[in-house]
Amino acid sequence: MQNSKKFYPMISQTHDIPNQYRVSPIRLNQYVCDGELRTWDGDTTPVYSTIETMDQEGNLGPTLLGHVSKMDRTKALEATAAAVKAFDRGKGDWPTMRVKDRIKCMENFVDQMKTKRDEIVRLLMWEIGKNLGDSEKEFDRTIDYIYATIEACKDFDRKGAKFSKVSGVRAHIRRGPLGIVLCLGPYNYPLNETFSLLIPAIIMGNTTIFKPAKLGVLLIGPLLEAFATCFPKGVVNVLFGRGREVASPIMSSGHIDVLALIGHSTSATALQDLHPNKNRLRLVLGLEAKNPAIILPSADLMSTVTECVSGALSFNGQRCTALKILYVHKKIKDEFLTLFAEAVDAAVFGMPWENTLLTPLPEPHKPDYIQSLIDDALAKGAKIINKRGGERSKNFIFPAVLYPVTKEMNIYHEEQFGPVIPVRDFEDINLPLDDMAESNYGQQVSVFGQEARELAPLIDVLTNLVCRVNLNSACQRGPDAYPFTGRKDSAVSTLSVHDALRTFSIRTFLAAKDNSMNKAIINDMLVERQSNFVNTDYIL
Ligand code: G3H
Numbered sequence: 001m002q003n004s005k006k007f008y009p010m011i012s013q014t015h016d017i018p019n020q021y022r023v024s025p026i027r028l029n030q031y032v033c034d035g036e037l038r039t040w041d042g043d044t045t046p047v048y049s050t051i052e053t054m055d056q057e058g059n060l061g062p063t064l065l066g067h068v069s070k071m072d073r074t075k076a077l078e079a080t081a082a083a084v085k086a087f088d089r090g091k092g093d094w095p096t097m098r099v100k101d102r103i104k105c106m107e108n109f110v111d112q113m114k115t116k117r118d119e120i121v122r123l124l125m126w127e128i129g130k131n132l133g134d135s136e137k138e139f140d141r142t143i144d145y146i147y148a149t150i151e152a153c154k155d156f157d158r159k160g161a162k163f164s165k166v167s168g169v170r171a172h173i174r175r176g177p178l179g180i181v182l183c184l185g186p187y188n189y190p191l192n193e194t195f196s197l198l199i200p201a202i203i204m205g206n207t208t209i210f211k212p213a214k215l216g217v218l219l220i221g222p223l224l225e226a227f228a229t230c231f232p233k234g235v236v237n238v239l240f241g242r243g244r245e246v247a248s249p250i251m252s253s254g255h256i257d258v259l260a261l262i263g264h265s266t267s268a269t270a271l272q273d274l275h276p277n278k279n280r281l282r283l284v285l286g287l288e289a290k291n292p293a294i295i296l297p298s299a300d301l302m303s304t305v306t307e308c309v310s311g312a313l314s315f316n317g318q319r320c321t322a323l324k325i326l327y328v329h330k331k332i333k334d335e336f337l338t339l340f341a342e343a344v345d346a347a348v349f350g351m352p353w354e355n356t357l358l359t360p361l362p363e364p365h366k367p368d369y370i371q372s373l374i375d376d377a378l379a380k381g382a383k384i385i386n387k388r389g390g391e392r393s394k395n396f397i398f399p400a401v402l403y404p405v406t407k408e409m410n411i412y413h414e415e416q417f418g419p420v421i422p423v424r425d426f427e428d429i430n431l432p433l434d435d436m437a438e439s440n441y442g443q444q445v446s447v448f449g450q451e452a453r454e455l456a457p458l459i460d461v462l463t464n465l466v467c468r469v470n471l472n473s474a475c476q477r478g479p480d481a482y483p484f485t486g487r488k489d490s491a492v493s494t495l496s497v498h499d500a501l502r503t504f505s506i507r508t509f510l511a512a513k514d515n516s517m518n519k520a521i522i523n524d525m526l527v528e529r530q531s532n533f534v535n536t537d538y539i540l
Contacts (some may be wrong), residue, residue, distance in 0.1 A: 017053075017345040020118070021353040023126050025235050026066035028221045031240060033075070034082035037224055040069040040240075047218055049126045050360045050395040051351065062364075065126055068217050071241035073249040076209075079237035080250050083180045086234025094235045095177045095205040098532045099157040100539050103150050105231050110146045112226035120191065123219035125352035129188055129360040129395075130315055132353050142192045145480050146199050149499040153323030154539045156501055159532040161536045162520075163268050170512050170522070173532050175505035177205030178282060179257030182218050182250055183273075184243070186262045186286075187362065188318045188417075190216025196480070197260040197284060200500035202236060206258070209237045213263070215362050230423060235276055243267060251275050258504065262286035262320075265489060284503050285492040286484075288415040289443035290324045291466075291475045294432050295456075297331040303472065304448040305339045309357075311446060311474025312421045313347060313399055316358055321444060321475040322368030325405070326423045327432040333425045341386035344421070349396060361418060367397040370418045373411045377402045377422070380409050385423075415441075429458065438466045442487030444468040444475040465492075510534055 011413070016529030029040045044067035053063045086092050094102070117139050124135035162172035173252045181201040185194025190213050201208050212220045217240060227236045239246050247267075250256060251274040258281070261268050275281045293308055311323035328336050347423035350356030361367060374390055382402045384390055405412055411422045426432055436445070445466050449455050462469045469483045470476070477484045485494040493503045510533070512518040525531045 016351070018353060021125065022123055023063070023122060025064050025219060026218050028066060028068045028218055028240065030221070030224050031069060031071065031075070031079075032084070032224055032228045032236060032238040033079050033232070034237070035228060035235075039230045040071055040075070042072065043070040044068060045070045045241075046307060046438075047127070050129065050362055050364055051126060052394070063126065065123075065465045066218055069240040070507045071127065072237050072245050076239060076241075076246045076249045078251060079209050079239050080180070082234040082237050082255050083209050084255050086207040086232065087177075087179055090177075092207065092234075093232050094207060096532055097205070098535070098537075099153060100537070102203055102205065103153060103539070106146065106150055106199070109226050110143060110150075110229035112230065113223060114143060116222040119222045120219045124191065125217060125351045128190065128216045129352055131357070131359050132355045135352065136317060138189060138192045141478070141480070145196060145497065147205060147534045148480065149199050149501065152497045152501055153285050157539050161538055163536075165514055168514050170514050170518070171307040171509050172522075173443060173507060173509035174327050174533060175202045175204065175502070176221070176508040176533075178504060178506055179206060180255050181208045181258040181260055181504065182207045182247065182256045183210040184207055184247060184259075184261040184263060184267070185213050186320075187215035188315060188320075189215040189262075190219060193262045193286070196495055196500065197262065198236075200497075201233065201258070201260060201504040204505040206503055206504055207237075209234050209239065209250060211239045211241070211243070214242075218483040231301075243271075247271060248274055256281065258282045258284060260504075264288065284495070286320060286486070286495070287492075288441060289320050289486060289490045289492055290415050290441045291321060291446070292432060293323045293326045293434060293446040293448065293474075294429075295326065295332065295336060296447070296451070296454060297329045298451040298454060299332065299336075299448035300450060300472070301332065301336055301339060305343050307334070307446065307472070308340060308421075309343045309347065309447070313344070313357060313419060316361060317399070317421075318361075320416050321386065321477055322417075323446060323474060324422075325412070326421065327421060327435075328425050330425050330427050336402070337385055337403060340423075344386045344390045344399050344401055347399065349398070358396070358399070358419065361397075364395075366418050367392060367395065370397045370400075370416065370420050373404065373409075373414065373416055373420055374400050377405060377409045377411050378529070380406065382406075382409060382411075382422075433461060434460075434463070440489040442466045443490040444470060444486075446470040446473060446475050448472055 030037050047065045048062040049065050070500050121135045124130050164171050183198045251271045254276040268285050347358050348356040349358040352359050363388045382399045385403050388398045391398040401421045403423040405422035405424050445462050480497050483494045483496045485491045525534050
């Protein structure tokens with residue numbers, strides 16, 4: 001049963017906060033440019049948590065977490081110039097460095113990063129309201145991701161450490177960097193998803209400019225020194241500020257070769273449009289999704305309910321992979337909805353360090369937005385079928401299960417990215433399939449059922465509509481070894497540990513006619529170890 005005492009106060013009095021999770025305001029006015037930790041002395045923006053605490057005058061309100069630099073066009077262009085200089089049209093130390101030496105820099109970085117775990121986990125909880133377990137998981141998963149990337153990079157290098165010969169032409173084929181990468185991550189995974197772009201981009205020899213998301217920004221502060229000291233000058237440049245003032249001039253400069261962005265398509269489109277030379281711009285995008293769950297009559301209802309609750313509501317539904325609409329077969333609709341509504345109402349709200357499923361929403365306007373989706377659906381004939389759905393506080397709205405949802409409702413079309421769960425029913429499986437085919441999105445689907453004969457043809461279609469079909473489990477990105485991508489407007493390019501290294505590089509090779517002159521030259525290069533590219537060293 002829900003502990004209503006935990007839900008209604010919605011605030012955390014200072015004395016309720018365990019010592020190790022308390023925060024005091026941070027001034028984040030450093031940034032990384034050209035290998036230096038520099039200080040910004042211009043305007044700053046206050047950073048608040050929607051978690052309310054008492055200030056010195058005894059007033060309750062959003063907690064001031066600190067101030068962050070509000071950098072401008074001049075600094076953005078300085079960082080761009082640093083990245084351009086470090087790449088030096090392919091001549092720079094970093095893009096020409098042996099892979100094993102790049103790996104040493106990355107190992108040094110991850111060693112330093114590991115020492116910042118407590119600080120970063122604490123800030124994840126305050127800045128974006130992610131619960132303790134998930135904040136720890138975000139940090140640990142990122143460390144694992146970096147180690148896995150290092151291993152995958154060694155593997156690429158080993159595979160390239162050879163010559164092939166076809167039609168009298170010898171080839172030494174490797175993967176080379178693309179150039180200058182602009183990395184912009186999302187607020188819901190400000191560490192993990194941003195680093196899932198940044199780390200492979202760096203290790204493949206690109207030079208980078210990175211601007212944290214609008215929320216989850218202070219937690220990058222503890223890593224600035226490591227970024228500045230572990231890599232050669234200009235390889236990683238870290239800026240803070242608004243997208244319009246920082247990212248826009250960088251794109252307009254025309255120097256960006258790869259836009260790597262996980263976030264909203266409006267930002268991705270606006271930034272692409274600023275690039276003066278679009279054909280040279282490569283895109284690595286993770287955008288909106290509206291992943292459905294399809295619940296068949298043969299589904300095991302208890303485990304389906306459990307998966308649907310966590311799939312729709314972990315981190316309050318603020319995941320691109322969250323289940324954002326449920327399709328339930330009419331035969332089991334009543335039973336499923338009763339169990340599901342009870343399970344949703346049993347979800348506990350609390351402060352992030354209390355490790356509850358539901359926590360404060362970090363975007364101040366989010367409860368009103370979710371409310372507007374609920375109001376619109378109710379006005380068009382849906383009902384809230386769980387008792388607690390729509391209960392409000394300043395920084396939260398209790399998840400409402402809305403049924404029946406129709407195409408006239410905004411919740412059917414919009415990616416809610418928050419705690420509200422629309423449900424449709426079906427008799428003919430073509431209803432959810434047609435909806436998915438019409439949708440602009442195509443990331444993942446969850447299908448619940450136990451009859452192989454019913455599931456098999458369905459999976460054959462679903463795999464052509466989305467990029468991952470989850471059988472009897474919620475949608476998710478991990479394990480990171482598997483491809484993470486989407487069709488239609490949901491993504492451009494594929495990210496997994498291995499795929500990301502491909503995404504941020506291009507095949508490039510030495511080709512030489514097989515004659516005695518070329519043989520002698522290549523032999524000399526290998527024996528004298530004169531080239532970093534042409535080498536057959538085997539990294540262990
Ligand atoms: O926001 C989208 C994330 O990629 C989801 O990742 O499935 O591990 O929560 P997750």
